[in-house]
Amino acid sequence: MNPMQIKIEEATRQGKVGLIPFLPAGFPNRKQFWKELKELDAAGASVIEIGMPFSDPVADGPVVEKASLKCLEDGINLNWILTELKARKGQFNAALLLMGYLNPVYQYGLDRFGEDCEAAGVSGLIIADIPHEESQFVKEAVEPHGVALVPLIGLNTSKERMKLYAENASGFCYFVSVLGTTGQREALPARIKEKLTEAKEVFDIPIALGFGIKNPAQLTEFEGLMDAAVFGSALISHIESGKSSDEFMEPWK
Numbered sequence: 001m002n003p004m005q006i007k008i009e010e011a012t013r014q015g016k017v018g019l020i021p022f023l024p025a026g027f028p029n030r031k032q033f034w035k036e037l038k039e040l041d042a043a044g045a046s047v048i049e050i051g052m053p054f055s056d057p058v059a060d061g062p063v064v065e066k067a068s069l070k071c072l073e074d075g076i077n078l079n080w081i082l083t084e085l086k087a088r089k090g091q092f093n094a095a096l097l098l099m100g101y102l103n104p105v106y107q108y109g110l111d112r113f114g115e116d117c118e119a120a121g122v123s124g125l126i127i128a129d130i131p132h133e134e135s136q137f138v139k140e141a142v143e144p145h146g147v148a149l150v151p152l153i154g155l156n157t158s159k160e161r162m163k164l165y166a167e168n169a170s171g172f173c174y175f176v177s178v179l180g181t182t183g184q185r186e187a188l189p190a191r192i193k194e195k196l197t198e199a200k201e202v203f204d205i206p207i208a209l210g211f212g213i214k215n216p217a218q219l220t221e222f223e224g225l226m227d228a229a230v231f232g233s234a235l236i237s238h239i240e241s242g243k244s245s246d247e248f249m250e251p252w253k
Helices: 003-013 030-042 062-073 078-087 102-108 110-120 136-145 159-166 192-202 216-222 233-240 245-252
Strands: 018-024 047-051 095-100 122-127 152-154 173-176 207-210 228-231
Touching: 003 018, 003 047, 003 095, 003 122, 018 030, 018 062, 018 207, 018 233, 018 245, 030 047, 030 245, 047 062, 062 233, 078 102, 078 110, 102 110, 102 122, 110 122, 110 136, 122 136, 152 159, 152 192, 159 192, 173 192, 192 207, 192 216, 228 233, 233 245
Parallel strands: 018 047, 018 228, 047 095, 095 122, 152 173, 173 207, 207 228
Antiparallel strands: none
16 A cells, blocks of 8 residues: 555544645755655644646646745756655655656656655655546556556546546545645635545545645535645745744644
8 A cells, every 4th residue: 555545544543634735845945845844744744745846837826836936946856856855765754745747757767757756755746737648658657666646636527537547546536626726715616525525436545635725624514525635835825924834734733
C-alpha cells in the first residue's frame, strides 16, 4: 500500500480528516521552506504536497502562481528539490507528494525522475496538465519506484470516466472542488456532495478534496464523503503575513 494511503487511513481511524498542506518548493525562501515543512509535519500532516515551480502553472490561481514564480526567480528547480529531499530522507513522518506540470519532469528525464523520487522518499506525483489517456508513459516510469500518479477528478467527471481513473489507482484520488484554478473561496459548489458520493462508490482509495479550501469549517458538510483536505493558497497567504505553519495548522487538528 502506498504511504500516502497509509497516512490518510491512519487519520481516518483516529476520526480525523487527513491533512494535505501544499507549498511551492523554496517558498518563502530556500532556508525557511524546510522550517515550514518541519512544522507542517510536526503538526500532523498526513501528506505534504510540494509544488514543482513552473513558468506556466495553468491550474494555479494568483496566490500559488505568484509564490511559484518567485521560487523560479530564486533558482528553484527539480534538481534542487530532489537533491535537498534526498539529504532529508527519513526525517518526515508525513508522506511526500510532488505536484506540478509535465514539462519540467519530462525535461528532467522520466526514468531519472522516478529513480530520484525513490531516493528522496517521494511517494506521490500530481501532473496537473496531463489527461488520463496520455498518462501511461509517466506511470510506467514512476510506479516501479513506489511513486503513485494521483488521479485528478472533478465536478465535470462522469462516473464512467471515474472508473477509468480508478483502474490501478493508488495513494489517493484528488477531487477538484471547483471548475477553475486554485484559490481560497468563501463557499464551495453545491454539486460537490453528489459527485463525492459517486467517487466514493467508484474508488477504493481515499478521496481528498482540494481547490478553494480556506478553513476547516468548510469541510463539515462533506463529512463521510471525503477522507482528506488539500489546502495551499490559504497557507501561503498565512506565511506571507509573517505567521507560522504551526499556527495555521492548529484549527485543522
